[in-house]
Amino acid sequence: MTPTRQGSFRFFRFAGITVFVHWTWFAVAYYILSSRSAVYASLFWNVAEYCGLFFLVLLHEFGHSLACRQTGGSANQIILWPLGGVAFVAPPNRPGAVLWSIAAGPLVNVVLVPVFLLLGFAADAAGLAGSSPNLYSLLQTMSVVNFGLLIFNMLPIYPLDGGQILRALLWFRLGPIRSLQIATGVGFAGAGALAVLAFFKGSFWLGIMAAFMVMHCRAAWGYARVLAARQGMPPV
Numbered sequence: 001m002t003p004t005r006q007g008s009f010r011f012f013r014f015a016g017i018t019v020f021v022h023w024t025w026f027a028v029a030y031y032i033l034s035s036r037s038a039v040y041a042s043l044f045w046n047v048a049e050y051c052g053l054f055f056l057v058l059l060h061e062f063g064h065s066l067a068c069r070q071t072g073g074s075a076n077q078i079i080l081w082p083l084g085g086v087a088f089v090a091p092p093n094r095p096g097a098v099l100w101s102i103a104a105g106p107l108v109n110v111v112l113v114p115v116f117l118l119l120g121f122a123a124d125a126a127g128l129a130g131s132s133p134n135l136y137s138l139l140q141t142m143s144v145v146n147f148g149l150l151i152f153n154m155l156p157i158y159p160l161d162g163g164q165i166l167r168a169l170l171w172f173r174l175g176p177i178r179s180l181q182i183a184t185g186v187g188f189a190g191a192g193a194l195a196v197l198a199f200f201k202g203s204f205w206l207g208i209m210a211a212f213m214v215m216h217c218r219a220a221w222g223y224a225r226v227l228a229a230r231q232g233m234p235p236v
C-alpha cells in the first residue's frame with residue numbers, strides 16, 4: 001500500500017534522513033513533463049517545474065521527520081512516490097508527540113504561503129511577467145501547488161495529515177484506540193465522498209487516492225479492533 005525501499009533508489013541524505021525515490025515517481029515526471037509542455041517555452045522550464053514540485057513535497061516531509069525527531073521519536077527515511085512523499089516517522093506513543101510530528105508537515109506549507117505571496121508581489125512589481133514569463137509561470141505554479149498540497153493534506157481523511165491530526169486531537173480525550181476508530185470512520189466517509197467525486201469528474205488519480213485511503217482506513221480500523229480486544233474493550 002505504501003512504497004517500500006524495494007524499487008526505490010537512494011537519492012541523498014540530509015540531517016540523518018535518507019531520501020529514496022521510488023521508480024514510479026518517474027511515471028509522474030513523464031506525465032508532468034508531457035502534459036504541461038504547452039505552458040513553457042522550453043523543456044528546461046518543465047524540468048524546473050518538476051524539480052520545484054519535488055522540492056515542495058520534500059520540504060513537507062522533512063517537516064514531519066524533523067518534528068518527529070524533536071519529540072524523541074525516530075525518523076530516518078523519506079520515500080517519494082506518485083501519491084507524494086512518505087516520511088517514515090515513529091513518534092513516541094503519546095498524543096502530543098504524534099500531533100506535532102504530523103502537524104509539522106502542513107505547517108511547512110503554511111509558512112510557504114506568505115513567502116510565495118511576497119515573491120508574487122515582488123515579481124509583479126519587477127514586471128517579471130513581461131521580462132521572464134517562464135520564471136513568472138513557474139512561480140505562480142509553485143504557489144498554487146503549495147496551497148493545493150496544504151488544502152489536500154488537511155482533509156480530515158485518514159491517513160492524510162488532516163485525518164491523523166484529528167486522531168491525535170481526539171486521543172487527548174478518548175485515548176489511542178477510540179480516537180483511531182473515530183478517525184478511520186470519518187476517513188471511510190471522506191474516502192467514499194472522494195470516490196464519488198472521482199467518478200463524476202472521471203479522475204483516475206482521485207480514484208486511486210480514494211482506494212489508497214480506504215485500504216489504509218481498513219488496516220487502521222483492524223488494528224484498532226485488535227488493540228481494543230486486547231484491552232477487553234467492547235467492539236464498535
Ligand SMILES: [Zn+2]
Pocket residue numbers: 060064105106153161
Ligand atoms: Zn504530510
